């Protein structure tokens with residue numbers, strides 16, 4: 001059973017965004033990108049769901065001349081679950097950095113929830129970053145803060161009123177199943193519990209999209225599956241998930257949308273795909 005979420009916008013997401021499974025084609029469809037980005041979404045059909053993330057002809061060239069991304073078109077509709085795969089150096093981290101405006105595209109646009117990320121006035125950057133929850137391979141928890149304090153900190157730094165912090169943290173703790181560990185410190189937790197804490201921190205401000213960069217990279221296979229189950233459950237609640245991974249077993253078993261990068265280009269965008277191209 002899913003923990004009950006009340007009061008926050010996650011519950012609004014639940015009622016307004018969840019779509020019946022039949023609205024999500026699950027047959028395997030290879031796509032190029034047909035004319036019109038509204039259709040260019042890996043499903044090979046026009047998708048009427050609202051795009052959360054749109055990369056339009058994005059190229060990123062670093063100052064040393066290295067093209068980390070080349071002519072990338074990508075549309076991620078609301079509620080999607082996308083695996084981003086590719087060898088080391090393929091451009092996965094660069095793509096994620098563009099989303100949070102850690103880097104700016106050299107050419108093309110990155111649109112998050114309708115906002116062109118590169119053109120945002122500086123004062124709006126924190127607002128847009130709040131629409132993204134980030135989960136890292138190495139958890140990045142603050143060692144001197146408890147589980148509860150780590151999660152609360154994400155709200156404190158964005159100036160959330162104190163009275164709103166506790167209920168939001170309690171909801172996030174319940175969602176990841178860590179209510180009983182709330183007062184423990186990171187070094188008292190297993191790797192899986194640390195990653196669940198990091199996921200709660202990513203979710204606490206009700207993001208539109210969670211981006212997870214190799215979230216299972218430091219975990220053994222059984223715990224990796226637990227973390228995946230949690231991300232899937234969050235996705236079922238309507239939160240879009242973009243996960244970069246090298247975990248071929250997970251990608252192949254789950255048959256979600258797979259976007260494969262190679263030397264900065266998308267070479268495959270396939271719904272229900274495996275880690276490797278079939279055949």
Ligand code: ADP
Pocket residue numbers: 062063064066067068086087088089090091092093094095
């Ligand atoms: P991945 O996450 O798939 O391993 P990256 O996005 O980290 O790939 O890197 C893509 C390419 O861009 C690589 O060739 C990498 O060496 C290069 N690169 C990444 N960051 C920088 C940077 N700050 N300056 C110069 N080159 C970079």
